[in-house]
Amino acid sequence: MADTRPIIVEIRNVFKSYRRGSQVVPVLQDITFDIPEGEFLALMGPSGSGKSTLLNLIAGIDKADSGAIRVGGVDITTLSETELAAWRATSVGFIFQFYNLIPVLTAFENVELPLLLTGLSRRQRREHVATALAAVSLSDRVDHYPSQLSGGQQQRVAIARAVVTDPTILVADEPTGDLDRRSAEEILELMERLVHEVGKTIIMVTHDPRAAGKAHIIKQLEKGVLNDHVLSQNPL
Amino acid sequence: MFSLKILFKNAFRHKLRTTLTVLGITIAILAFGMLRTVVGAWYAGVEASSATRLITRNAVSLVFFLPISYKEQIRQVPGVTAVGYSDWFGGVYIDEKNFFPSFATEARTAMELFPEFLVPNDQKNAFFRDRKAAVVGRKTAERFGWKLGDTVTLRGTIFPGNWDFTIRAIYRGAQKGTDETQFFFHWDYLNESLRKTAPYRADRVGWFLVGVKSPDMAADVAVAIDRLFKNSLAETVTETEKAFQLSFISMTEAIIVVIRLVSYIVIFIIMAVMANTMAMTVRERIGEYAVMKTLGFGGWHIGGLIFGESLVIAAIGSAFGIGLTFPAAQAFGDYLSQYFPVFNVARSTIYMDMAAGLTIAVVSALFPVWRTVRIRIADGLRRIG
Ligand SMILES: Nc1ncnc2c1ncn2[C@@H]1O[C@H](COP(=O)(O)OP(=O)(O)OP(=O)(O)O)[C@@H](O)[C@H]1O
Numbered sequence: 286m287a288d289t290r291p292i293i294v295e296i297r298n299v300f301k302s303y304r305r306g307s308q309v310v311p312v313l314q315d316i317t318f319d320i321p322e323g324e325f326l327a328l329m330g331p332s333g334s335g336k337s338t339l340l341n342l343i344a345g346i347d348k349a350d351s352g353a354i355r356v357g358g359v360d361i362t363t364l365s366e367t368e369l370a371a372w373r374a375t376s377v378g379f380i381f382q383f384y385n386l387i388p389v390l391t392a393f394e395n396v397e398l399p400l401l402l403t404g405l406s407r408r409q410r411r412e413h414v415a416t417a418l419a420a421v422s423l424s425d426r427v428d429h430y431p432s433q434l435s436g437g438q439q440q441r442v443a444i445a446r447a448v449v450t451d452p453t454i455l456v457a458d459e460p461t462g463d464l465d466r467r468s469a470e471e472i473l474e475l476m477e478r479l480v481h482e483v484g485k486t487i488i489m490v491t492h493d494p495r496a497a498g499k500a501h502i503i504k505q506l507e508k509g510v511l512n513d514h515v516l517s518q519n520p521l
Numbered sequence: 522m523f524s525l526k527i528l529f530k531n532a533f534r535h536k537l538r539t540t541l542t543v544l545g546i547t548i549a550i551l552a553f554g555m556l557r558t559v560v561g562a563w564y565a566g567v568e569a570s571s572a573t574r575l576i577t578r579n580a581v582s583l584v585f586f587l588p589i590s591y592k593e594q595i596r597q598v599p600g601v602t603a604v605g606y607s608d609w610f611g612g613v614y615i616d617e618k619n620f621f622p623s624f625a626t627e628a629r630t631a632m633e634l635f636p637e638f639l640v641p642n643d644q645k646n647a648f649f650r651d652r653k654a655a656v657v658g659r660k661t662a663e664r665f666g667w668k669l670g671d672t673v674t675l676r677g678t679i680f681p682g683n684w685d686f687t688i689r690a691i692y693r694g695a696q697k698g699t700d701e702t703q704f705f706f707h708w709d710y711l712n713e714s715l716r717k718t719a720p721y722r723a724d725r726v727g728w729f730l731v732g733v734k735s736p737d738m739a740a741d742v743a744v745a746i747d748r749l750f751k752n753s754l755a756e757t758v759t760e761t762e763k764a765f766q767l768s769f770i771s772m773t774e775a776i777i778v779v780i781r782l783v784s785y786i787v788i789f790i791i792m793a794v795m796a797n798t799m800a801m802t803v804r805e806r807i808g809e810y811a812v813m814k815t816l817g818f819g820g821w822h823i824g825g826l827i828f829g830e831s832l833v834i835a836a837i838g839s840a841f842g843i844g845l846t847f848p849a850a851q852a853f854g855d856y857l858s859q860y861f862p863v864f865n866v867a868r869s870t871i872y873m874d875m876a877a878g879l880t881i882a883v884v885s886a887l888f889p890v891w892r893t894v895r896i897r898i899a900d901g902l903r904r905i906g
């Protein structure tokens with residue numbers, strides 16, 4: 286059956302290498318693929334295969350050497366540093382392996398942080414934050430500092446922070462990598478709900494087959510080359 | 522508002538580290554302020570000196586005398602309004618360490634020439650009536666608990682013997698910079714005694730105090746006076762009071778240069794310490810700043826947070842330092858009032874303190890801000906975990 290959903294991420298012939306001294310180390314080679322809207326995609330592959338690098342390129346926090354990356358119709362490879370920052374603020378939600386909450390801010394303030402870059406009033410911000418925290422079932426922990434929350438709870442706050450701006454895509458780099466099985470399960474269910482109920486597009490890097498099992502599509506990176514033939518459509 | 526909150530929370534994240542840094546800045550600013558105040562005290566005599574007063578002394582040196590007969594000749598010089606004269610008495614009260622300046626002086630003219638020494642009229646009259654009377658500065662009177670009518674005995678160092686005086690007047694300074702430690706008595710009292718005990722030392726004075734009509738006449742009058750006594754037995758040097766005071770200070774100029782230098786070194790050292798602390802703090806938080814950048818915060822926004830944090834810490838330290846300078850100067854000034862009759866914290870010192878605090882803040886933030894503005898997000902994120 287043909288996929289009729291609109292394409293939200295278009296990656297065309299992307300190359301990326303790092304310079305180590307005089308040596309040029311190729312990391313990504315000729316990556317091309319599309320991600321339709323509402324997709325839950327898992328990127329897998331051995332350590333050092335370039336998964337995080339690819340995710341960073343899609344999320345606009347690193348620059349490709351060549352090729353084009355269009356997200357929601359915007360070719361982000363042509364944006365300046367400042368334009369990229371503004372674009373990220375509205376278009377990308379980030380979920381990290383180590384949660385990366387700001388320790389001096391409460392759960393509420395951490396979720397509010399990305400909204401400061403929008404034109405929302407204080408009241409509107411409070412409403413958005415409350416909604417986001419309710420969605421991750423943490424309404425009773427708003428005034429807690431990250432150090433007063435469990436790993437799973439911190440990651441839920443991070444998810445609330447990622448979705449509060451209603452971004453075009455969500456990127457997650459090993460979101461369950463630092464969690465026990467139960468918490469990991471909760472986080473994955475939450476992400477699934479975001480896809481199914483809200484229609485979010487999620488791109489997730491993971492080592493965990495269980496996590497990948499929740500995704501609709503699994504892409505495999507091997508030494509910087511994509512071969513999605515290995516593990517294609519995931520039987521839901 | 523939110524940025525300010527993060528900034529303050531960050532500043533007090535490591536309570537011990539911040540406290541120690543603030544303490545260091547407090548001490549540095551305090552030391553800086555005190556050293557500058559010492560330098561100021563050194564020059565206080567110069568600042569307080571009048572441009573309409575000249576001092577005529579022996580051309581050879583201050584320790585040589587001039588005959589009292591010069592007085593009438595000096596009085597004749599056009600532009601001269603009054604001529605007084607003084608001797609350095611150098612009396613010791615009980616013990617050497619109780620030092621205060623003491624002079625034998627022709628009091629009527631002196632009081633006319635020194636309007637900044639305020640003496641109530643009844644005390645002034647009592648002083649003039651009593652041959653053995655003395656007028657003493659408020660600070661010295663308070664220091665030894667002297668009251669009007671008390672008899673005070675000074676041991677002469679230049680003029681041997683014990684000399685009894687009755688305190689008849691206590692003067693106050695008209696300005697903050699006026700020396701309130703001096704002790705004056707009638708030159709006649711000294712001279713009469715000398716006539717009896719050491720006639721060859723009588724009828725001589727240490728220096729003449731010459732009042733001139735206006736400051737712009739001072740230079741001409743000085744030249745005219747010195748010309749009068751050219752080729753005489755005792756040639757004179759006449760200079761403004763300011764120049765006279767400066768010639769004292771120039772002897773100690775090197776010390777002042779060193780004190781100034783040390784005051785800047787103190788600031789430099791705390792700047793290095795604070796810069797190191799800020800660099801360490803920011804290095805620890807580089808991951809957090811990378812996260813903020815990821816969320817879309819600009820490098821300069823984050824740089825502003827770091828600069829603000831540096832400013833808050835430096836400002837608190839400086840405020841404490843400045844606040845403590847006043848009581849410290851008070852205590853220091855009281856303790857050393859015999860050497861520094863005027864020991865006030867100048868307004869300019871406070872401004873210098875503030876400038877030093879600001880410099881500390883700016884310099885300390887420079888490298889960390891540059892680093893956070895420059896760092897690539899992907900590299901910053903890699904440092905977490
Ligand atoms: N800033 C950099 N400078 C030099 N080399 C880099 C840099 N960032 C990544 N690399 C290299 O690029 C390659 C891919 O790194 P990447 O972090 O994308 O791998 P990964 O697939 O996410 O691995 P892991 O599963 O361990 O997270 C690695 O060989 C890495 O050493």
Ligand SMILES: [Mg+2]
Pocket residue numbers: 336337338458490
């Ligand atoms: Mg990785």
